[in-house]
Amino acid sequence: MGLKEDLDMLDSKINKLKVDYEQYFAKILKREPTALRDEIDRIVLKYSNQHISNTSLKFRYSTLVAKYTSFKQFWNRILRQIEEGTYTRGAFGAKLPEEPPVNRIPQQRTEAVSSSPEAHPAPAGNSMFSAVYRQFMEAKRTAGESAADMSYEKFTQAIVQQIEKVKKDLNCADVEYKVVIKDGRAKITLIPKK
Numbered sequence: 001m002g003l004k005e006d007l008d009m010l011d012s013k014i015n016k017l018k019v020d021y022e023q024y025f026a027k028i029l030k031r032e033p034t035a036l037r038d039e040i041d042r043i044v045l046k047y048s049n050q051h052i053s054n055t056s057l058k059f060r061y062s063t064l065v066a067k068y069t070s071f072k073q074f075w076n077r078i079l080r081q082i083e084e085g086t087y088t089r090g091a092f093g094a095k096l097p098e099e100p101p102v103n104r105i106p107q108q109r110t111e112a113v114s115s116s117p118e119a120h121p122a123p124a125g126n127s128m129f130s131a132v133y134r135q136f137m138e139a140k141r142t143a144g145e146s147a148a149d150m151s152y153e154k155f156t157q158a159i160v161q162q163i164e165k166v167k168k169d170l171n172c173a174d175v176e177y178k179v180v181i182k183d184g185r186a187k188i189t190l191i192p193k194k
Contacts, residue, residue, distance in 0.1 A: 003047070003057050007064060010043050014068050021075050025082075025089065032079070040068060129156050132188065135179040139186035159188065166190045 017040060020033035044065055052058040081087035133155050140147045163175050172192035180187055 003052065003054070003061075006043060006047070007057065007060050010040065010064055013040050013043075014064065014071065018071055021071075025078060025087075037072075044068065129159060132159070132177055132179060136186055136188060139179050139181050143181050143184055143186050145186060162188075162190055166192055 013036060017033055017036050020029060020036060023029045024032055047061055048065075052061060078087060130152075133152055136155065137147045137150070140150070159177075166172065166175055170192045174193040176191040176193055178189045178191065180189055
């Protein structure tokens, strides 16, 4: 087998290993895919000591090694977190959303929000609840729920009522929220802050 074929095989094995590690972290696979990782390490080591005269193949090899090294650092960090007991997964083991899963709602802004429908415009990028609304709608779609019955205004009214109830019942000054999928349904968990 030539270098080109080995690089094609290396690329496909790295992609397969990436999927295997995602499944391992999601607890679909019971064992860490160390055999495939060792096989990839052997291929990388084999060509690290050889001179590659073809510039395009040399570039491709360097790119694949950089990609693999980046993945290895990521996997090692997660494995270390699992050993330390500090690793937390997103819904169904998926990667957490781009936006932070727990957002602080400032005290003064929470009190300023009224529950009248005309006070709540359509979701805007800087609106207080627009980020959690988008996360909640995405979670509903992920869970297979219909998102058509939840308008932004209805959502805002419901969350403001819940925030006020939690603050009153638990005598807390502030509230954090987290969008989760529990029992196949999208939910918002309110966390009191003292």
